[in-house]
Amino acid sequence: MTTMNLIETRPLKPLFLSYLFPAMIGMLLMSVNILVDGIFVSHGVGPTALAGVNIAVPIFSILLSISLWIGMGGATLYSIALGRHNKERAHKIFTLSFVTMLIVVVILIITLLLNLQDIAYIFGANDSTYPYVKEYLFIILLFGVFYTIENLLSIFIRNDGNPKLAMAGLITTSVLNIVLNYLFIFVLDYGVTGCALATVISTMIGAAVLCFHFFRKQSELKFVRKFFNWSDVKSVFAIGLPSFIVEASVAVIVILYNVTFLYYLGDNGVTAYAMVNYIHTVLLMMFYGIGMALQPIVSYHYGARLMKRVTALLKIGIVTALAFGFIIAVAAILFPSQMMAVFGDSTMDVRQMASQGFVYFAIGYIFLGINMVFAEFFQSIEKTRLATWIMLLRSIVLFVPALIVLPIIFGAQAIWWTFPVAESITALLIFYYVKKNPKVIST
Template sequence: MTTINPIETRPLKPLFLSYLFPAMIGMLLMSVNILVDGIFVSHGVGPTALAGVNIAVPIFSILLSISLWVGMGGATLFSISLGEGNKVRAHQLFTLSFLTMLAVVVTLIMVLLFNLKDIAYIFGASDATYPYVKEYLHVILLFGVFYTIENLLSIFIRNDGNPKLAMLGLMTTSIINIILNYLFIFVLGYGVTGCALATAISTILGMSVLCLHFFRDQCELKFVSKFFNWSDLKKVFAIGLPSFIVEASMAIMIILYNITFLHYLGANGVTAYAMVNYIHTVLLTIFLGIGMALQPLVSYHHGARLMKRLIVLLKIGIATALIFGLSTTVVATLFPSQLIALFGDSTFEIRNMAVQGFAHFAIGYVFLGINMVFAEFFQSIEKIRLATAIMLLRSIILFIPSLVLLPKLFGAQAIWWTFPVSEGITAFLIFLYIKKKRKKFLLN
């Protein structure tokens, strides 16, 4: 007798919301860890240390991008397999994804540790900031494998029908990180090293919470001995590529922004951007959370061939992205000084530069949500070229020319317009594509 999964019959709006809020809160809390690091370092160590940690963030992001690449690729295939009723393949895909990610991350960490100074200077470090970059990254890299395991497990646990536990694990990490940051920086005076230790310890504890999922009766995350398949490995990397591009391109964008601000506005410009970037990192993960909520549902429905419900899910995702995008832009443009005030220890010139810049920068959030939803949707139904094209357009193809040309044509202040211009053009191109293909794009 075949049992019908409740996902196939439950009304889509409440179903989506049951995934949306845990996913958004979980992703928000993950980014809050980075924001908390910035706030505590800014107030407890100083603006130069803040700039150093901001330079280190892209290197840290590379590890996250690997876990997203393998995690999202494997989890998408995992959910499709469950939708098809093939639990054996689902178990194989989880095992393959977990062990593949470990192998890649451990190798990458070794390379980074042995070439830390050269890599830091390539990423924009100076003689003033490098000591802080080294201090922060040395600890982060040593414990980086736990961070990537936590991220991969949260993705798979969400796909295995337990979004609340995925949120709880990330919530544990965030709360403990705040407590330990205060203790290590302000009470014990460990400086940037204390900040990194807080991140490492809180991540291990959050990962431990996620492991509770393995004791659940309905758990389909099972390790099996026969799991390796070249075809599946290629599919994992292919389907996860757009997620990798999101995070890896974020690292590239930060590096290019740092170089551009340093060229046009000097060290003060880099510090002002660091303030804006910490806030942007938090806001970006809110929109990633919408995609994270959509992905398990879309992948399952795709595997079960429930096409009408797929179209409804896409419409719900777009509407949600528009609401959050417009709301975020309005709040960020009306209250930029209040947001920048979180980083209080800076000169008036730096703070004013950040406030004015963020008011322009924030217009991009109107388009960001739409772009992320469409990319996640195409990725979840195995249309990898479309998803990859969207991510490359917004982060590389349109971003780099905009970053080079805008300040040359309109002055240094136009650097802040790079984000809204690249996101806006990407959204317009998606609109043209959907208008041309209409409903047929699901079947092409």
């Protein structure tokens, strides 16, 4: 049975689960790479180096946002083409997406390398953290193109009916990153440079593992010579825009949080947020995993005009996201100090600040999953404007005013409330809109 026939005929819950677990594990492992960097740097180099690496984390978000923007936009069109049994168009979309991403990423990396110091200070570096930021960022940027290739390939491989290989590539990257971090930091004493080297080497090998998909008989991922079309380029960027916003906004949010914590609570506040942000990065990527599990099968069914199955998939996604959000929120409320204890070299004051803040911060996960599922759903059925508005509301329109106003009114502790306030209001607005316009999810 072909991949296309399997998607159309398989019961929805087993079909969704067959994509969900590999997608969530894959996203978890992708974020664990960043978490592992933080843990090894914290224990092997020190808390100031940890703050420096955290300031550099938005670069990951920027690179990931480009690969998600083009990858998710292209993959949506790719799955819709497969749903319509138009393989020739699917091949063109894949080639176009890959080449376009390479061009954009190379230009971006060159620009960032030429302005490294200015970028670091904009992101929140100061004289004590900049040497670590520079040391880490230079290597990450130099080899950053492999990070984006791995992510784009994993997206398309998942859309081509092989979510297990997409997961296997990310498992390879994650395991190697742990081993190499230990080797470079604790054995060879390379410090932050070793951490960056571990990340790029493991990513390159993980991307190589994904290339095995091209030798699979059922693979529809094929490079073709004639692929360029301005209309398709515009469609890829338009449909992928919500994915770009959600990941690019992570960089903006981290920068704004760093600047705000530095203003109200000094270096201790930045370090406390760094600890919370590493945990948040892992959890956020797992919520991405729910959306990424939905996207291939929703886009395919939408292309095949199987709208009852499309609506049913949305409901399954919402229930999954809600359950996951409640579990995380409860765990964070009950065990915040245990979660922060992984960053062992921080002072007691910093660890206590991070633990108390995470209790408030984690309430936002109850609503985050709903917002991510709806945005991914609308993106998957080419309702890009709705998906874009959801992402702008939660990350810019509501977040920025809340970050400014809450600490002014309620004090520095209220900085932690910004995330749950923005996410909860966004979720309420989504449900209000869908209630007023029910046809938006069924046509």
